[in-house]
Amino acid sequence: MIATTSRPTGPPGYTETLSRTPGSAATARRLVRAALAAWDLEELAEDGALIVSELVCNAVRHARSRSVRVSVTRPGAARVRIAVVDKSMQLPELREPGGEDESGRGLTLVAGLAPAWGADPLPWGKRVWAELHGKETRTGGGQSPWVGDLIHDEDARRRGIVTDVHGGTVWVLRPEWGQRLWTSRRPDRLTLIMPREQMEDRR
Template identity: 65%
Template structure:
């Protein structure tokens, strides 16, 4: 099991250093396909720690659990457990854990004697614990319930996916992400536009 870690100041600019640490580790391990999602996840986790913890530093860890499975963690000295909430339409913040939920195979937090660790797992090279990752904004998906293809336009509270047809007007919602199959990931959908 490979592992890298770094202590960073509890400051907004530490998110950039954390993204670099995660990207370098994933590149070294030959998991470049996870680098973009890993960078977004660690950025959100560090930003949350900077906003809510009161310690002088945060610790960022990247652990390769299996050949194509990594766990990204951020440790801080706050015992306050993170919770997923649905941000209001006008809220500028509050979307971090919704983003993490959409990108990660799994995420959670664990208490430590001096604070907590918030972590997220990514899987590359095929299927992970859930079989497929949950769809995220920009993904082209097939809705197994309706048989329709659509592009995810929003994820509400990590519990409801808003979709629009590949072409033409309209939209529909799904509360069953396990029935949404990613046909084309968001980067490829953007490339086709």
């Protein structure tokens, strides 16, 4: 069963824990396709399915745990991050395979399809991820605000930080200081004050 994670802050995402078997790659592909369809980013579906297949197969070959965790998150309006977490501490290495050696071919494919990819060590394992970039959604000639952006809501007459976007139609915001949330269905009335990248640099 495909499970959607709901976060009070941060990007929306889909996650599923799968058994560490070759057959789990097919389930992971369905998860990726479901997430991209929900976000109207179907143009990334083919590359996303190939990437998650390679990441899952790599975890099946090298991890030692009974299961792996697949996640598909949306850190930007047209950015999607596909990740696989396992309990192996060994980080993957990108290298050109030679002859009959198939080791490394999967990551070569991932690196060729994804504008960015990497591996994050965890206390009990690792997370291998890859990002895909689609076409940016534009509203009123400018990029729509996204999670982490500091904006001014012209209708509410207040500043806030975007904490979530539901279906590309409802923007969830919280005040710069405080926790009381409000929503907006008018991205054209949300004026960008500081993009998320600069907000992260302030921390």
